[in-house]
Amino acid sequence: MNDKILNDIATGYGTPVYAYDTEKIISQYKLLKNSLPKEFGIFYSMKANPLMGICQLFKKLGSCIETASSGELHTALSSGFSPDKIIFTSPGKTYEELKYAVETGIYNINIESLEEAEVINEIAAEKGRVVDISVRINPDFDIAGSGIKMSGVASQFGIDQIHMGSEFKELKTLTNLKITGIHIYTGTQALNAHSIVQSMEQIIKLALDTSEMYCFNLKFLNLGGGFGVPYFKDDSTLDMDIFRNEFSEIWDKYKDSLSDTQVFVESGRFLMAESGTYLTKILYKKECKGRKYLVCDGGSNQHASSAFLGRHIRNNFPMHILNKSGNEEQVNVVGPLCTPTDVIGQNVMLPETVAGDIVAIEKSGAYGITQSPGLFLSHPLPAEVQYYEGKTYILRERWEKEDFMLRQKPMDKNLL
Ligand SMILES: Cc1ncc(COP(=O)(O)O)c(C=O)c1O
Structure with a gap:
């Protein structure tokens, strides 16, 4: 999926959003299948997605x-x-x-x-x-x-x-x-x-x-x-x-x-990771004590693995800014959470951005939203979208603020 496609997805479905490239999934599956003896079967480990x-x-x-x-x-x-x-x-x-x-x-x-x-x-x-x-x-x-x-x-x-x-x-x-x-x-x-x-x-x-x-x-x-x-x-x-x-x-x-x-x-990972991109929009760009921060509308609440969950080394997922190149600067890409751990890119070199630009976190098709603390702070959960041959298809709708009330019950009136 090129930047034009990703940008259309971000505009059409809103950010944050996960986008999956169907052709990449098919090619990874074929690569694995063709690398195995013909008698072998494959189990897709659906925990990945x-x-x-x-x-x-x-x-x-x-x-x-x-x-x-x-x-x-x-x-x-x-x-x-x-x-x-x-x-x-x-x-x-x-x-x-x-x-x-x-x-x-x-x-x-x-x-x-x-x-x-x-x-x-x-x-x-x-x-x-x-x-x-x-x-x-x-x-x-x-x-x-x-x-x-x-x-x-x-x-x-x-x-x-x-x-x-x-x-x-x-x-x-x-x-x-x-x-x-x-x-x-x-x-x-x-x-x-x-x-x-x-x-x-x-x-x-x-x-x-x-x-x-x-x-x-x-x-x-x-x-x-x-x-x-x-x-x-x-x-x-x-x-x-x-x-x-x-x-x-x-x-x-x-x-x-x-x-x-x-x-x-x-x-799971081999079949899915490379197909997915997580798109999150820069809301604000700020500087604090000499460091630059891109504050985005989605972060570790929806992509915990990019914020080092389950990893011992703090290294960054591959990422870029849609439709931008040119002068680079060192920034921290952070989400909207009230915790300093909400960093999805630490000291990353990215082209100079303005609010409204979109950060694309690559290789995000496996262990993305479902391995993340999505209920933390009740931010809308991203839509998940499949792309195939020029068209997009919704696979999971975005959760809006009302969806966080799902299955909740008010406190018993006698306790109020
Ligand atoms: C038993 C088992 N099978 C399959 C998998 C999937 O692993 P991967 O996504 O790395 O292919 C895991 C992942 O932890 C696992 O524990």
């Missing part, structure tokens, strides 16, 4: 979907995914969520603890059913160089590799469950293709050993992914040619042993 319209696009592209709450499961079903294309994974699934997942008959519930398996077993027994589960293992290895490690360290995720013996023994006594799969997710935001391949080979070995040792048919193997996106100055692009070439060699070694197994990767 749970809009129904986006889920529908992934369904159209042939993807399956990974959900992490009953809300996501409901959206996935509403988007037209058939239950046999859906998995459910999360360390904290409630009884009601598990009941919903069992009732809808999804492909697999991924269990993260023995206690959770016992709850599913109870629900399945009540319904006279046998439910397929996969077991998430927290292995002793991780994914070298990933942004956030999600294995090899203590965490709330999965069953510890060293406790597998006792846990599988217990799992096998739960007669209304059938262990059909293994899931391992080693980390997110990995930019080194070689490390991803190495970690996936370790996952394959561990899954094969586990199914042999604990005597179950490995019908389903979820290798995770962690495919990353270069956001920051020193980030390198994940080389999918290296991934494809190295992984196909690995696959040649294991494909016979996995001929009866459906193998998947899962991905």
Whole structure:
């Protein structure tokens, strides 16, 4: 999407606004699909962007979907995914969520603890059913160089590799469950293709050993992914040619042993991040104690990750000013919140601006509005808009001030 398109979106839908480039989503999906062996499936991790319209696009592209709450499961079903294309994974699934997942008959519930398996077993027994589960293992290895490690360290995720013996023994006594799969997710935001391949080979070995040792048919193997996106100055692009070439060699070694197994990767960020732009308008330009501030109508309340949420290093998302170039100045881009943490660009070099100009934060298609504290200070929530071949389509309407009253009740009159 060029600046003219983005400007039309900002004018047409108001700021702040999220805009998603459909062609970019399609090309990322194809890139991932074509980098994998042809037998592999992809789960779109909808936590990255749970809009129904986006889920529908992934369904159209042939993807399956990974959900992490009953809300996501409901959206996935509403988007037209058939239950046999859906998995459910999360360390904290409630009884009601598990009941919903069992009732809808999804492909697999991924269990993260023995206690959770016992709850599913109870629900399945009540319904006279046998439910397929996969077991998430927290292995002793991780994914070298990933942004956030999600294995090899203590965490709330999965069953510890060293406790597998006792846990599988217990799992096998739960007669209304059938262990059909293994899931391992080693980390997110990995930019080194070689490390991803190495970690996936370790996952394959561990899954094969586990199914042999604990005597179950490995019908389903979820290798995770962690495919990353270069956001920051020193980030390198994940080389999918290296991934494809190295992984196909690995696959040649294991494909016979996995001929009866459906193998998947899962991905959210890689598929979505690059497609999105967050547009926020400069309301005021001010100087304070020698520093310049661009005060915008949207900030960390709607794009928390650009304000360093969940990151250890304070670096800036790529950003530019729509339709402006020329003399640059060092500025801080801030939102409208009453907190000094509301900084979405710190000491950034941007062309000189005036109030009314629009800041475009790039690579904002994943973990944007839904990973942000949007209710904080009740500022209107941005519309989310899809762009495709010269046209725009609304995917979520802007929340106006009245929408913040949604589901609120006045205090009981006796207490007034
Ligand atoms: C289990 C699991 N699967 C998939 C993902 C999606 O990761 P990404 O968006 O980096 O592809 C995550 C992210 O934390 C996760 O925890």
